[in-house]
Amino acid sequence: MEGFKTIIEPFKIKMVESIKVTTEAQREKFLKDAHYNPFLLSSDQVMIDFLTDSGTSAMSANQWAGMMQGDESYAGSNSWLRMEKTIRDLTGFEYIFPTHQGRAAERILYGYLGGKGKVFISNTHFDTTRANIEFSGAEAIDIPIPEATHPALEHPFKGNLDTVKLEAAIKQHGAKNIGAVILTVTNNSGGGQPVSMKNTREISRICKKYKVLFVLDCCRVAENAYFIRHREKSFEKRSYKSIAQEMFSLTDGAIMSAKKDALVNMGGFLALKSKTHADACKNLLIITEGFTTYGGLSGRDMEAIAIGLEEVFEDDYLNYRISSTTFFGEHLKKLGVPLMTPIGGHAVYIDAKKFYNHIPVHKYPGQALVCELYLKGGIRSVEIGSVMFGKYDEKGKLIPAPMELVRLAIPRRVYTQSHIEFAIEVFEKLIKEKKSAKGLEIIEEPKFLRHFSAKFKR
Numbered sequence: 001m002e003g004f005k006t007i008i009e010p011f012k013i014k015m016v017e018s019i020k021v022t023t024e025a026q027r028e029k030f031l032k033d034a035h036y037n038p039f040l041l042s043s044d045q046v047m048i049d050f051l052t053d054s055g056t057s058a059m060s061a062n063q064w065a066g067m068m069q070g071d072e073s074y075a076g077s078n079s080w081l082r083m084e085k086t087i088r089d090l091t092g093f094e095y096i097f098p099t100h101q102g103r104a105a106e107r108i109l110y111g112y113l114g115g116k117g118k119v120f121i122s123n124t125h126f127d128t129t130r131a132n133i134e135f136s137g138a139e140a141i142d143i144p145i146p147e148a149t150h151p152a153l154e155h156p157f158k159g160n161l162d163t164v165k166l167e168a169a170i171k172q173h174g175a176k177n178i179g180a181v182i183l184t185v186t187n188n189s190g191g192g193q194p195v196s197m198k199n200t201r202e203i204s205r206i207c208k209k210y211k212v213l214f215v216l217d218c219c220r221v222a223e224n225a226y227f228i229r230h231r232e233k234s235f236e237k238r239s240y241k242s243i244a245q246e247m248f249s250l251t252d253g254a255i256m257s258a259k260k261d262a263l264v265n266m267g268g269f270l271a272l273k274s275k276t277h278a279d280a281c282k283n284l285l286i287i288t289e290g291f292t293t294y295g296g297l298s299g300r301d302m303e304a305i306a307i308g309l310e311e312v313f314e315d316d317y318l319n320y321r322i323s324s325t326t327f328f329g330e331h332l333k334k335l336g337v338p339l340m341t342p343i344g345g346h347a348v349y350i351d352a353k354k355f356y357n358h359i360p361v362h363k364y365p366g367q368a369l370v371c372e373l374y375l376k377g378g379i380r381s382v383e384i385g386s387v388m389f390g391k392y393d394e395k396g397k398l399i400p401a402p403m404e405l406v407r408l409a410i411p412r413r414v415y416t417q418s419h420i421e422f423a424i425e426v427f428e429k430l431i432k433e434k435k436s437a438k439g440l441e442i443i444e445e446p447k448f449l450r451h452f453s454a455k456f457k458r
């Protein structure tokens with residue numbers, strides 16, 4: 001609120017979900033039983049769950065009321081018509097398909113556009129996006145601006161795509177071999193960093209020039225609109241929704257995981273301008289997701305998505321959402337916690353290699369921080385470093401990831417400011433007890449995606 005320091009949630013609480021308060025001794029045992037991998041904890045052993053912002057939103061009273069009105073008809077469901085109308089109004093696209101989550105829309109579109117010899121270019125492909133493209137046999141290239149790879153460097157739009165490299169890449173591979181240019185807003189893998197309208201316009205111009213398809217990965221398009229209004233000239237007075245609408249108007253289609261900015265727990269969609277592409281995708285949708293008026297979703301889910309997509313653009317909500325994430329990050333920065341800056345929209349990223357500089361990379365400083373956060377504060381977070389991305393050479397020696405980060409992702413409308421303040425206090429404790437933090441060793445791991453199920457010892 002203007003003129004006040006305290007951030008208040010722009011909502012009251014009608015229904016509560018209790019958190020089981022645990023002691024450090026209890027958490028010590030839970031963590032040991034989970035082999036020092038918080039993915040293996042059960043959720044009731046966690047007090048504050050910052051594992052992900054995906055599918056963890058709290059729905060509003062209006063959304064719950066909408067659930068009761070869900071029309072479960074197989075064809076022509078009214079809930080679908082409502083969801084379709086909301087998305088058409090937001091995106092301006094004619095052809096809209098519901099899917100059970102974002103990656104289903106990705107598999108359909110990139111499976112169709114991809115295949116051997118095709119190349120996709122993005123500011124940063126999200127991991128499911130890259131997986132779907134590579135699974136089709138195509139190649140996925142990331143070209144963020146150079147500033148994006150420096151954790152502590154300040155830049156207002158660190159999510160931008162390097163447009164000089166884009167044009168060069170299109171020329172190098174040949175326009176007809178480009179499956180699509182995909183702009184991820186905000187840039188999830190790059191720390192939730194925003195993309196400017198200016199950058200989007202330039203990408204649009206280049207894509208039009210070479211007749212290349214331009215797709216928006218719009219999971220966090222509302223959060224991105226917040227940054228445009230507050231950081232980019234001439235957008236100060238624009239509504240968040242009109243900023244998002246302008247962004248869509250520069251592209252040829254969009255993919256969304258509704259588990260982010262649609263404020264629901266499950267769902268997604270694919271939206272396209274071209275009838276030719278839409279017809280091809282429609283066939284794949286019916287074969288693998290469901291008929292065009294539900295695509296893997298219940299009527300009640302579609303009702304909740306339609307309402308969530310309206311609520312997410314409200315001024316009070318977005319102002320609170322981003323202020324709260326910024327508050328968290330800025331306070332940690334004041335304490336001297338090394339962070340990725342500027343603070344992004346949905347998460348705070350800690351540079352664990354710097355924070356625990358006494359723990360060598362092969363002892364996983366990120367995982368050590370994840371464990372300490374849980375032990376001292378019951379907070380669950382995720383390592384994004386060598387546990388997630390590390391590989392081994394022929395001799396079995398670790399090839400570390402470029403950065404050792406820990407992500408604290410904030411679920412939407414779930415935790416209050418006092419939870420955030422508590423988390424800041426936990427960090428104060430971690431700073432005092434830094435030297436006692438210990439590294440870990442992996443004792444068991446699967447071949448793929450090892451971070452989900454690896455077992456550690458301390």
Ligand SMILES: *Cc1c(COP(=O)(O)O)cnc(C)c1O
Pocket residue numbers: 054101102103104126128129184188217219256257258259260267268
């Ligand atoms: C979550 C996410 C996806 C995938 O969506 P799911 O609903 O998890 O399948 C794709 N892109 C981005 C940027 C995401 O954050």
